Amino acid sequence: MLGRKLKDRLFTAFCIASTAFALIPLGSVLYTILAKGLSVISLEFLTELPAPAGQPGGGFGNAIQGSFIVVGIASLIGIPLGITAGMYLAEFPNSRLSRAVSFTADVLTGVPSIITGIFAYMLVVLKFGGFSALAGGVALATMMIPFIVRTTEEAMKLVPWELREASLALGAPRWRTTLQVVLSTARFGIITGVLLTMARIAGETAPLLFTAFSNRFWFDGVMQPVATLPVMIYTYAISPFEDWHAQAWGGALVLVAMILALNIGIRLVAGRRWQ
């Protein structure tokens, strides 16, 4: 029978150990990325095309470019749709339609990413007869929209109703109230949500495997396959070539650096703002 004090101590120790334990993989991942990736980063790596299999050299230039483009396409589709839907949920929350949309958006945030790939494959790749950056963008947009809907809705809901009422009392029509008053006030939260979601989809691989596919050359038009960082990292990681493994780590460093910088930056700025 363990004494009560002992149990207390053990429990505290367990909690501290868990936290330390959770930090180990995080530390290991970041350390390995830095250790193995840093030596690969060079101007050549960041700006050149990949070299043929087994030949050293080359770079991930096209993959970096492609990632920006595919995320850009997804954003062009996803941000307007997401924000307007989020606006609707925040401004008109008391209708059956609103509740249905809210519920569905919630459910959609849980869609496994590979499913969005299947969806975009059937909708875009098969219809247009080829793998394309557009298909990749559609797959990522499908992931984006539910998240942007939720974050926009929350950001706008934080704006007190009194503000809306004041605006309406002054004679502004509803649309003006929403767009000029509420949206403006909530813009910080909305932008934060958008940027965080963009950072999230930038790292997604599964939706791109059979939509954007991949390309050994530079971006060639939205209806052509395009290289992206996550897919390139995956392809190189499972290959047997050692210099491809090294390049995979380099690519991982670039990707993680971009995503973490965005995340940390947002949290720092948002943190200061809300305090």
Added chain:
Amino acid sequence: MRTRVSLSPFLKGVSSDTVFQFLLACLAVLSVLVLAALLLRELIIGAMPALSAFGLEFLFSTEWNPVVGEFGALPFIYGTIVSSLLALLIGVPLSLGIAVFLAEIAPARLRDLLSPVIELLAAIPSVIIGLWGIFVLAPFVREHIAPVLMEYLGFLPLFKGPAYGYSVLTAGIVLAIMITPIVSSVSREALLAVPRLQKEGALALGATRFEAITGVVLPYARGAIFGAVMLGLGRAIGETMAVTMVIGNSPQIFTSLLHPGYTMAAVIANEFTEATDDLYLAALIEIGLVLFAISMVVNIIARAITWRYLRVPGGS
């Protein structure tokens, strides 16, 4: 910004407010409801050939043989369930430990420092965790964890060798790492939301911190914590890249956790581009449908619970 939209004489009597609400509603419906409906529709249409060919048996058959056109999803469903359960088994105690530490034990400044650090783990893309899994975790499991398990627990069929580094166990560990941020942060919120009076009451009655936490705080928050666990489960079920890079991709059901396996998401990722006949592709899409259904159910339950207890979005 111009003034009123002037759609008169066609819409005399309809105010701009109504138009605005209507337009916004249309866009909302388009972005969300139509999207969801389209998604479901494409999945069902795509899976139809397999649905009609195999029926319910699909879910229980272990025969995955593209050569003869026999498809059964059981190995993948099994692999998904086992790896996800392992993830919960390893990840939930860890996450609760973290949540308790950050909510109850650590000073506020440490909490504010460590919480975002742990959430940072969630921001690392799956493919990079997979990359680390291939080159760091799998060898570690093969050389240090598996031998120990085989040595002491090898009498159990669960831990029979040989020690492949790529196994259901490795996948479970990877998934545990990936769900820990979300389970711990939602649990932490849940614990912080417990009224202080409850805990203080217990302490005033002479309870140790351990007793106060396990006797009062945790039970109070158990609903929300359950929700957090469900969120983690939902995430684990749908995870693709990190899993396929370390699980060994073998469509067989082995009892040993040290042997390779396959999950629903992984088989789709590996075989989708090459399903040469319609039945093969339809079988893969049907797996996608099953995956979609399972993760939807888990996520709906999770969000219903966290919403009810926490009024927190829990995870976006």
Added chain:
Amino acid sequence: MRWMVLLGVAFLLLFAGCTGGGKGPEGSANSGKSGEITINGAGASFPYPLISKWSYEYYKLKGVKINYQSIGSGGGIKQTMAKTVDFGASDAPLKEEEYRRMPGILHIPETLGAVVVVYNLPGVEQKLRLSGEAVADIFMGKITRWNDPKIAELNPGVELPDEQIVVVHRSDGSGTTFVFSDYLSTVSSEWREKVGKGKALSWPTGLGGKGNEGVAGLVKQNPYSIGYVELAYAIQNRLNYALIKNREGKFVEPSIESVSAAAAGAVATLPKGDESWAEVSIVNAPGEAAYPISSFSYLLVYRELSVIPGMTEAKARALVDFLWWAIHDGQRYAPELHYAPLPEEVVKLNEETIKLITYQGKPLL
């Protein structure tokens, strides 16, 4: 509202900045320049090292981009069938049903290679000798340990460790698997009954790797493992591979010469490019010097190129020029990558096939 405008402008700049930038493989300053043609292909990982070398050299030569993705022969056939790519590649010839579903499809063998049995055996430096039956038994899970008598008797004097064999196979639809299983079905009746031959099999045991790359990677990382890959992958990754007993009873090392020897007997009876190649197989070929697990690898191209969405006459012409180059000048890159160059008779056969290719009825050569 100004911030919205600023955000929009920032986006557009990001977008525009990306579409024009970057350096090509030789550091040439502009890419994405209009007028550069991209031809998309996908398929077998078997010839991938060779095709990726070709696309690199051909771009330097002609400025035409051959974007080839290694996704497995199954993927190549599927995407060619779906016409989502301009050409496909597969080491497995089309099955009869596949051939019938792709009217107008042409087979153009572009190279020859060997499927080798690679292994990772710490402490064993030399190349093991294996027979077809032994290999079949290992991959069926009947032989489970390296020091099994069936392996030992083929390798007298070699110190085989008492360890369990880790089998590695393909997780994707693979022509390499097709060739390998074709061979095993020929030499082992048990394999033929239990597992059969095909691009994707119901493997009795083992780990699955994606592509030749994945299998080589897994074998490299797992001690006491055994797998099967194309010769180029074995050599490039310094993996040890076995000598296989051929039809005449000789243990042959896979090499350009032994692969060419295997093909020598078959070249006289190959079908025409537009016919079905479903029966073509050079595994377990007769001849003392023949390596028993050899195979052609095929490029799959439609005879009438306008059936492919997005095809233009310029692209069609560029594709045909590339094919012509690949079977002639391209062959000189084969030996250094451990692929066998095409025999003269096959080159002639391919020339006739390529001359059949048309765009909207107009022949392109």
